[in-house]
Amino acid sequence: DGGITQSPKYLFRKEGQNVTLSCEQNLNHDAMYWYRQDPGQGLRLIYYSQIVNDFQKGDIAEGYSVSREKKESFPLTVTSAQKNPTAFYLCASRGTLTTDTQYFGPGTRLTVL
Amino acid sequence: GQQLNQSPQSMFIQEGEDVSMNCTSSSIFNTWLWYKQDPGEGPVLLIALYKAGELTSNGRLTAQFGITRKDSFLNISASIPSDVGIYFCAGHQGGSEKLVFGKGTKLTVNP
Numbered sequence: 207d208g209g210i211t212q213s214p215k216y217l218f219r220k221e222g223q224n225v226t227l228s229c230e231q232n233l234n235h236d237a238m239y240w241y242r243q244d245p246g247q248g249l250r251l252i253y254y255s256q257i258v259n260d261f262q263k264g265d266i267a268e269g270y271s272v273s274r275e276k277k278e279s280f281p282l283t284v285t286s287a288q289k290n291p292t293a294f295y296l297c298a299s300r301g302t303l304t305t306d307t308q309y310f311g312p313g314t315r316l317t318v319l
Numbered sequence: 320g321q322q323l324n325q326s327p328q329s330m331f332i333q334e335g336e337d338v339s340m341n342c343t344s345s346s347i348f349n350t351w352l353w354y355k356q357d358p359g360e361g362p363v364l365l366i367a368l369y370k371a372g373e374l375t376s377n378g379r380l381t382a383q384f385g386i387t388r389k390d391s392f393l394n395i396s397a398s399i400p401s402d403v404g405i406y407f408c409a410g411h412q413g414g415s416e417k418l419v420f421g422k423g424t425k426l427t428v429n430p
Contacts, residue, residue, distance in 0.1 A: 212361075237416065247422065248322060248407065248420040248422040248423060249407070249420045251417060254416060254417065256416055262416075294359075298361075306350040306352070306418070307352060307364060308352075308409075308418055309364060310354075310361035310362045310363070311361050312361045313359070313361045
């Protein structure tokens with residue numbers, strides 16, 4: 207099955223710990239994105255990558271880091287510097303043949319205790 | 320960052336009724352996308368619009384790309400309980416790698 211997978215679905219961490227969220231796609235898409243969603247809010251862009259070994263900050267990159275070592279993988283690390291990390295995190299990808307259309311994964315809900 | 324003006328914020332309707340929601344912007348967009356998000360899940364693409372004036376249907380859903388390229392609407396006909404969820408619009412501007420999103424319309428359908 208082609209698609210985007212995010213794991214785990216639910217993640218609990220203690221305050222002060224870094225945590226890495228996984229995003230994998232087998233759609234052969236070049237571009238990948240990370241968004242944060244808070245209750246009643248739209249989607250806010252954290253980081254995006256148009257090509258392997260390259261990525262750019264989005265609107266709310268502070269306290270987050272990413273890597274893009276492989277085309278199919280774009281992990282997001284939520285660091286202890288992120289002041290309010292509890293949120294729903296969504297990964298998306300976009301292929302060159304689908305022009306501007308982004309496809310989303312199922313999301314990871316991170317709760318920091 | 321920039322956001323689209325999506326309205327209404329929420330809707331409460333009876334099963335069988337038609338629904339209409341829209342997104343507007345002061346800027347021109349090249350692409351309009353409509354997504355639906357169920358609770359605790361990722362958004363699923365419903366309809367993609369690539370040309371001004373384009374009217375596209377997907378089952379009971381119909382969406383239009385405004386002729387001015389600054390707006391789009393989504394209609395759902397004969398709503399059913401599984402239409403419940405949050406509907407997001409998103410737009411893409413030329414020269415950008417990013418999508419701009421609306422804040423969503425939360426739809427509740429009473430059986």
